[in-house]
Amino acid sequence: MALPLARYATIVPCAQVRAKQKMRHPMVAEATLLTVAEICRLALPLKAKIVAAPQAAERPVRWALTISSDAPLPYLEGDELLLVAPSEQPCHPHNLIAACSRAKVAAVAIFEPVDPLLMALAEAERLPVIALPQGSRLRDLERSIISLLLDRQGHFERRSAQIYEQLIEIATENVGLEDIAETLSQFLGKGIVVQDKHLRVQACRASPELANEWDAVLSLLKDRSKLPQALSDRYRLPRHTAISYTQTLRNDGISRLVTPIVSKGIGRGYLSAISRHAPFTELDRLVLQHGASICALEMARRKTISDAEKRLRGDFLHNLLMGTLSEAEALAEGDRFRHDMRSPHVAIVITWQGEPHPSVRRLETLVNTVLQNHSIQALVYVRGEELRLFFTDEARDLIARARAFAEAVMEAAKREYRHARLAIGIGGVAEHLGEWPNSHRDATHAAQIARRLRAEKPLYSADLGIYTLLTRPDLRDDLLALRDKMIGSLLNHDERQRADLLQTLEAFFESHGNATQTAEKLSVHRNTLFYRMNRIQEILKLDLNQTDVRLAVHLALKIHRLLGEQN
Incomplete structure (x- = not known):
């Protein structure tokens, strides 16, 4: 009434x-x-x-x-x-x-x-x-x-404890990082960004004053050079101390308060509050640090779920390749992982080459980042030291898309790990589930050859050509005999003198005999290169200007990379 x-x-x-x-x-x-x-x-x-x-x-x-x-x-x-x-x-x-x-x-x-x-x-x-x-x-x-x-100061201390309790309550509801970011933004009256250890944005909420510039702000935060120096090494963060830093992002007054998201003493990400001109108070710092603790709990929960899904996905693909799943079972499992198993796929096998190298888990993170950045659908799993994935795309030329993706992975690996190198093999197109094992077998073989050849580009199985012949077990002894006949004396010389003339010869062939490119590749003067090439011909007692001799020596080098080092 x-x-x-x-x-x-x-x-x-x-x-x-x-x-x-x-x-x-x-x-x-x-x-x-x-x-x-x-x-x-x-x-x-x-x-x-x-x-x-x-x-x-x-x-x-x-x-x-x-x-x-x-x-x-x-x-x-x-x-x-x-x-x-x-x-x-x-x-x-x-x-x-x-x-x-x-x-x-x-x-x-x-x-x-x-x-x-x-x-x-x-x-x-x-x-x-x-x-x-x-x-x-x-x-x-x-x-x-x-x-x-x-009593403002006394209230701040009590309020900080209240907020932590409320954030804990929110976290127990499994609402996710997005809702946590929204809650923090609402309380602080500022934009909030949650990033993982690779600075990828996991959740964010723009404040009204920054709504029109939010994309530009997010781009700034993805730049690792913008990260405070004290937070750059996530393995060396101050222990038992909550830390946060204020920094200016742009000359127009946009600044941020950033604190690391820490779990088990290791930085797992970063939580930032973004504002223009507004100062950050002590309560803002306390709330952001509490928020970082809640984000750490939520990220740990998500990782536990992700690890479980990875194990299930790996077991599923292993069983599929072993032939223990019927097509109906495979399609049902694919639906469970929200993946279309009916479209054509290409198997790709990726592994580190050379020692030392980063862990296979870091490789998995690298590949998943490239997949996410390029909006690519793929089933990924780790087996031993190899990362295997089945790639699909709506493009007509699926192999070309697979090559482009594999090259993007290699470029990302060079940026992230300057001295590490990848070997990548690409299998043929599997039009239906029954062809998945064939594509995977071809990709594995191509990756093995790429690793032995120290290939700097992904190898597609259909392009292997002569390498398929060079890896036949029944020809192994004959191929090694050819190797010893053509370059055996150079191998012995390098071993006795601890020299690297073999590397010079390989660089010469990789540069198609171009002296300038070979010198640049080896970072030596052209005169030094000419001296080395003359010395190589003296040791081999061969004339590399003759086409047939050059072909035989080049073939011997390939045999050595494919079979000799393994032998």
């Missing part, structure tokens, strides 16, 4: 009542006044939000008071924040908003869901309305606001 307007009119009590009210309602000094937005951020639950007249949220707040929705307003002096308790008799929005406007109330806080009519009326009167989450205890909120107004 709607209540009459008179019940919400501001009543001026007698002098005695006025004095009594003032004793209960001391005014806060002007210098310590906080705004409605600050009260919402610093004293109310994390999920509380301003749903009407946000443009008036800079109004000052002098006091907080809990009222009943079915009772007249008490004595008010203006700039109070009213916490409206529900009652059996619903109030009429017109009456409440009109009475609050005449009493110069700073804001009204009401349990959600908030009546749309009340929000429209409040918007017209420029009266901020705060939606409180169900279950909030109004008397506790009233005390929290008054405590903030009277």
Whole structure:
């Protein structure tokens, strides 16, 4: 039943009542006044939000008071924040908003869901309305606001503990990093970015002031050179100490407060609050550090789930290649992993070559990053020291797309690990599930040859040509005899003298006999190269200017890489 307007009119009590009210309602000094937005951020639950007249949220707040929705307003002096308790008799929005406007109330806080009519009326009167989450205890909120107004520093310490508890509650709901970022952004009033250890954005929430520039801000944060030096080595972060750094990102005042996301003493990512001109307070630091702890829990949970999925996916693909799954079972398992098993696929096998090299897990992370950046669908799994994946794409030339992807992986590996090299083999197109084992076998063979040849590009199985002949077991002895006849004396010389003339000869052939390119490849002067080539011909007792001799020597070098080192 709607209540009459008179019940919400501001009543001026007698002098005695006025004095009594003032004793209960001391005014806060002007210098310590906080705004409605600050009260919402610093004293109310994390999920509380301003749903009407946000443009008036800079109004000052002098006091907080809990009222009943079915009772007249008490004595008010203006700039109070009213916490409206529900009652059996619903109030009429017109009456409440009109009475609050005449009493110069700073804001009204009401349990959600908030009546749309009340929000429209409040918007017209420029009266901020705060939606409180169900279950909030109004008397506790009233005390929290008054405590903030009277004892800000003490309140910050208590508020920090409250926020941590609320973030823990959010984390237990398994809402994900996106909801955590949204909650932190709402509380801090700033943009929030959650990044993993590779600076990939895992979740973010833009603040209204940065909405139009958010993409540019995210690009800045992906630049590792922008990371504070103290946070650059995730294995050497200060232990038992919460750290955060403020840094300017751009000359127009955009800055960030960043803290590492740490688990088991190792940095797992970074949590940043982004703002323009607004200073970062001590409470901001505390909240961001608490948020980093919650993000660490959520990232650990996601990793546990991801590891379980990897094991299941690996077992599935292993069984598929071994032929222990029927086509119907394979299709059903593919649907479980949200992957279309009916489209054509290409098997790709990737492994590190040479020693030392990074771990296969780092290779897996590298490959997954390239897949994500290029929006490519693939089933990936690790077996021993190899990473195997089945690649699919809507492009007509699937092999060309597979080559481009494999080359992108190689380029990413060079950037990330300057001295490490990859061997990549690409199998043929598998039009249906029955051909997957054949494509995988071809890719494995190509990867083995790429590793032995120290190939600097991915090898496609159909392009192996003569290498297929050179790896036939029944020809092994004859091929090694040819190797010894053509370059055996050079191999012996290098072993005795600890020289590297074989490397010079290989570089010469890789550069197609071009002296300038060979010298650049070896980082030597052309005269030094000519001396080495003359010395090689003296040792071999061969004339490399003859076409047939050059072909035989080149073939012997390939045999040595394919069979000799293994032998």
